[in-house]
Amino acid sequence: GAGVSQSPSNKVTEKGKDVELRCDPISGHTALYWYRQSLGQGLEFLIYFQGNSAPDKSGLPSDRFSAERTGGSVSTLTIQRTQQEDSAVYLCASSPPGQVGHEQFFGPGTRLTVL
Amino acid sequence: KNQVEQSPQSLIILEGKNCTLQCNYTVSPFSNLRWYKQDTGRGPVSLTIMTFSENTKSNGRYTATLDADTKQSSLHITASQLSDSASYICVVSAGGGSYIPTFGRGTSLIVHP
Numbered sequence: 106g107a108g109v110s111q112s113p114s115n116k117v118t119e120k121g122k123d124v125e126l127r128c129d130p131i132s133g134h135t136a137l138y139w140y141r142q143s144l145g146q147g148l149e150f151l152i153y154f155q156g157n158s159a160p161d162k163s164g165l166p167s168d169r170f171s172a173e174r175t176g177g178s179v180s181t182l183t184i185q186r187t188q189q190e191d192s193a194v195y196l197c198a199s200s201p202p203g204q205v206g207h208e209q210f211f212g213p214g215t216r217l218t219v220l
Numbered sequence: 221k222n223q224v225e226q227s228p229q230s231l232i233i234l235e236g237k238n239c240t241l242q243c244n245y246t247v248s249p250f251s252n253l254r255w256y257k258q259d260t261g262r263g264p265v266s267l268t269i270m271t272f273s274e275n276t277k278s279n280g281r282y283t284a285t286l287d288a289d290t291k292q293s294s295l296h297i298t299a300s301q302l303s304d305s306a307s308y309i310c311v312v313s314a315g316g317g318s319y320i321p322t323f324g325r326g327t328s329l330i331v332h333p
Contacts, residue, residue: 109263136319138320145325146325147309147323147324147325147326148264148309148323150320153319153320155319161319161320164320196263196264198263208254208266208269209264209266209321211263211264211265212263213261213262213263214261214262214263
């Protein structure tokens with residue numbers, strides 16, 4: 106079946122603009138994660154969705170970042186008033202329902218460049 | 221604070237040679253440890269998973285080991301191929317209801333012909 110997909114694959118924007126990044130998880134996966142990967146750095150957790158529960162937003166770096174997940178499936182990460190330090194690869198991952206530590210299936214990422 | 225440290229940061233080897241990547245963690249309580257492979261421009265893909273009771277797990281030419289007492293893991297790659305060039309990421313999940321794993325920064329492996 107289809108894996109996790111993300112769009113766009115690349116996004117170049119000007120400082121101060123808003124951007125929306127989209128993630129389509131694997132069908133049936135209840136858990137969805139957003140991560141940020143800066144050059145030479147490890148994956149930085151941003152936000153976690155699990156079913157209909159309230160999301161864990163503890164990793165969002167500022168109030169310019171927000172995310173939603175509609176109907177328990179597609180998720181959108183929004184960055185308002187982008188800054189140059191927001192430039193990074195944004196990865197989405199989904200996991201099947203069940204116990205903690207299930208394999209995360211990652212999308213190819215969206216490379217965001219803020220000029 | 222939960223941490224995962226990987227070494228070396230980068231490694232260059234010749235095709236056909238073996239190599240071993242290291243991972244030390246302080247995640248507690250421990251649930252499981254995964255090694256992921258991330259090709260350039262792609263998302264990470266899981267290679268192996270190990271729980272507390274397992275001390276070795278193989279996936280083709282990849283063999284992972286786990287010493288839960290010393291909180292160390294290694295990933296051994298045998299007879300390396302050019303396609304093994306990638307970043308290898310150690311990821312540790314905690315028990316006790318935590319659902320956010322801790323990621324290492326990865327080891328960048330380059331295999332030269």
